Amino acid sequence: MGRRVKLDEDCCIGCGACAELCPDVFEMNEEGDKAYVILPEGGNEDCVQEAIDTCPSECISRE
Helix, strand or coil, rough: CCCCCCCCCCCCCCCCCCHHCCCEEEEEEECCCCCEEEECCCCCCCHHHHHHCCCCCCCCCEC
């Protein structure tokens, strides 16, 4: 089993890059100001890695 995707919602600035790049794994909340993980298993590894690399606040990791 792969490592789970984790997003620190407290540090998220709500840029939406992760949800745009990897919509199967990340979504924006109803207010549109924070992202959250909808598929902790991670889905497409390349997509998740791109979201990690793109996050300006470095809030996304794998555990």
